[in-house]
Amino acid sequence: MKNGMTIIICTHNGAARLSQTIIHITQQVVSPSIHWEVILADNGSSDDTIATAETIWNANCPENIPFRIIKEPKPGKLYALQKAIQKAEYEFLIICDDDNWLAPDYIEKAYNILHTMPEVAAAGGRGIPATDASELPDWFAAHSQDYATGPQADKNGILKPGSRLWGAGLVTRRSVYLNMYKNYQSFLEESEVNILSAEDTEYCLRLTLKGYKLYYDDRLVYQHFIGAHKLNTEFRDQLVKGFRDSDAILLKYYVAIKVHVDTGRSFNRTKLLLAMPFRLLFAFSKRRTEKARNILFHLLPFDIPTDDISKRIKAFIQND
Structure with missing residues (x-):
């Protein structure tokens, strides 16, 4: 694979969310020696996601940075993500949700982590909540991690086996990701309920079982935009339920880690x-x-x- 960085944005009907996400990517400050590109993976959108994304990119894009769009009609971020990874030009990847606003040095810092630490297969950073609500609800602090915000570890460094990193802003290696699913597709697909949102956790657990390292660095900073419609107890409880439902599959991975790693x-x-x-x-x-x-x-x-x-x-x- 070519040495460089591919940013992957997975989106479904993201026209209303993509503006700031793409603008923050165009504001990246990257050394000339680091080649990079952006792939927008459209996951069956029925709005004007693609036209909106192209308009914003063309109005703000850095010179000579490729912006490609691929389509994955099968519902589920997992499918859009995997198709985009297969199409990626570069070995290093940043997975940027369509409501993640990357700090201007995100590419530079992510690249340096993977380039200087070959033992690290995936890295994650710190999410800062941003919202159009008047304020965050009182209960938000207790559920900040459910919304992929706050720190992911007590300190920077290699995480202990069995840890996980959020898909938001996840940094990883293309070759490693493809190898994790080469012979065994995600087992989350087999659940009776939709738990595909736990694909980031399954990926991290597979990495651990294969002896790879996960890394946390609070200098990797992104803002996670959380619309006011997501800051109510009904949405929160549905979010938490999805995580609990995924335990039916994920706990089997944790058992394997207990035996084979711990x-x-x-x-x-x-x-x-x-x-x-x-x-x-x-x-x-x-x-x-x-x-x-x-x-x-x-x-x-x-x-x-x-x-x-x-x-x-x-x-x-x-x-x-």
């Missing part, structure tokens, strides 16, 4: 193996029973009955 030495794995039959025997809820069984499934050298997704997570870990 336990480390064989001594710790042996202790875990000895404890699991008792936990299974005295598990008084379906969720605890499933967790204990899946831990055993990952610990034992032979297969025991478990669900299909856990089987494929184990196969994903073992697949080169």
